Amino acid sequence: MGKILYLECNSGISGDMTVGALLDLGADKQAFTKALQSLGVDGYHLHFGRTTKCGLDAYDFDVHLEDEGHDHIHGNDHEHDHEHDHGNDHEHDHGNDHDHDHGNAHDHAHGNDHDHAHDHGHSDAHDHSHDHPHVHRNLQDIYAIIDRLDSNNRVKAMAKRMFDIVAEAESKAHGIPVEEVHFHEVGAIDSIVDIIGVAVCVDSLGVDEIVVSPLSEGYGSVRCQHGVIPVPVPATANIVSAHGLKLRLTDNAGEMVTPTGAAIAAVLGTRKNLPSSFQILKTGLGAGKKDFKQANVLRAMLLLEEEEEAGENMWVLEANIDDCSGETFGFAMESLLEAGAADVWYTPVFMKKNRPAYMLSLICREEEISRMEDILFIQTTTIGVRRYPVSRTILDRKKRKVTTEFGEAEVKICTFKGRTFCYPEYESVRSICRQNGLDYQTVYSIIRREAEK
Numbered sequence: 001m002g003k004i005l006y007l008e009c010n011s012g013i014s015g016d017m018t019v020g021a022l023l024d025l026g027a028d029k030q031a032f033t034k035a036l037q038s039l040g041v042d043g044y045h046l047h048f049g050r051t052t053k054c055g056l057d058a059y060d061f062d063v064h065l066e067d068e069g070h071d072h073i074h075g076n077d078h079e080h081d082h083e084h085d086h087g088n089d090h091e092h093d094h095g096n097d098h099d100h101d102h103g104n105a106h107d108h109a110h111g112n113d114h115d116h117a118h119d120h121g122h123s124d125a126h127d128h129s130h131d132h133p134h135v136h137r138n139l140q141d142i143y144a145i146i147d148r149l150d151s152n153n154r155v156k157a158m159a160k161r162m163f164d165i166v167a168e169a170e171s172k173a174h175g176i177p178v179e180e181v182h183f184h185e186v187g188a189i190d191s192i193v194d195i196i197g198v199a200v201c202v203d204s205l206g207v208d209e210i211v212v213s214p215l216s217e218g219y220g221s222v223r224c225q226h227g228v229i230p231v232p233v234p235a236t237a238n239i240v241s242a243h244g245l246k247l248r249l250t251d252n253a254g255e256m257v258t259p260t261g262a263a264i265a266a267v268l269g270t271r272k273n274l275p276s277s278f279q280i281l282k283t284g285l286g287a288g289k290k291d292f293k294q295a296n297v298l299r300a301m302l303l304l305e306e307e308e309e310a311g312e313n314m315w316v317l318e319a320n321i322d323d324c325s326g327e328t329f330g331f332a333m334e335s336l337l338e339a340g341a342a343d344v345w346y347t348p349v350f351m352k353k354n355r356p357a358y359m360l361s362l363i364c365r366e367e368e369i370s371r372m373e374d375i376l377f378i379q380t381t382t383i384g385v386r387r388y389p390v391s392r393t394i395l396d397r398k399k400r401k402v403t404t405e406f407g408e409a410e411v412k413i414c415t416f417k418g419r420t421f422c423y424p425e426y427e428s429v430r431s432i433c434r435q436n437g438l439d440y441q442t443v444y445s446i447i448r449r450e451a452e453k
């Protein structure tokens, strides 16, 4: 029963859409801006705003590079006068006193400790294929920037992995070694901000697992620094192929999945399918820059997995194994349980070739079969797994905390045909026994009595 982040990529995925969706979902904006300031990278400002996509209110996040068509004068009176020319219909026209009357409200934050807020407008229909000069950086330069980040190692590793994936995809597309990949668009500040931003935002949400839906992609071609290239662009196609992502082609003209977006999807996904039943705790929408016939948004959801339902159909996976050590078996069981197996057990068997062995059995939901098989093939020596569906009946159950004279204890309360059964949780019984030098049966009865009151 954990918290799951679900990224619904029905309009594709890009770096800024992901940051927008996560901030809309409640990711820590302060942690985000603070982390980016710690990079010491200058020459950009961030736009935090809202816009509408097919009538839906969505978070509009963008990174503007200040040497690319932006002339910012950051004097005392906060005068701005900048223009965008992205070869599309995204126009800014700022006055001097930061009191604009445009359709959408935006906050700005700068990479250089220079924070201010003002309103300005977006036409919402701009294409993101910027036609501006780019800083060229290789993977080591990017790593050096990420190492400066004032954040934890998990965030840094996540961001590096995303850049690794883009670099590998570019290397393949251009037929050059990874070390020789010089990021162009992807190496520019906006990609660094997007990738690091996503890592910081995800970390701040504190989720247990992440599910990424298939990625909807458009058709046709897109203009980038190389010239006009087909959609999915080669870097995206390489990432999708190398990381087993699923693409769902649509009849929208243009690019919906950017290489950065695909790399984010590849790194974030920890679980293939949604649980069979869940609560939606919160949703967030991150706006894309183009307009399609459907709302061009990335939807992020915070889900709470529900306890298994009674009468659920489950699967049993089994393997007879005669060449594994007890330690290996122990580790495999631990890994399977951690990955969501409802139970794992070993049965001593005599198998072919007169061999005493163990049958490893586990029970899991259908959507978990492939994850369980991955573990079985990687963590044990088995070279085959059999499976069959089983039905099971389970009682309605709830966990409850009770207070005893020795402290709090957890109890599972099960109901069946109007009757209630209270089962103290083993961990609670053990901890009270240990702390108070009591025996198991006594503590179990005390907790149970308390729960039945």
Ligand SMILES: O=C([S-])c1cc(C(=O)S)c[n+]([C@@H]2O[C@H](COP(=O)(O)O)[C@@H](O)[C@H]2O)c1
Residues within 6 Å of the ligand: 014, 015, 128, 129, 170, 173, 183, 184, 185, 186, 187, 191, 222, 223, 224, 225, 229, 233, 234, 235, 236, 255, 258, 259, 260, 261
């Ligand atoms: O800059 C390079 S090398 C580049 C390569 C490719 C390939 O598929 S190869 C594609 N693009 C396009 O650049 C923009 C920006 O992508 P981000 O991932 O940085 O958002 C996008 O349109 C890519 O298709 C650039």
Ligand code: NI
Residues within 6 Å of the ligand: 170, 173, 174, 226, 235
């Ligand atoms: Ni390229």
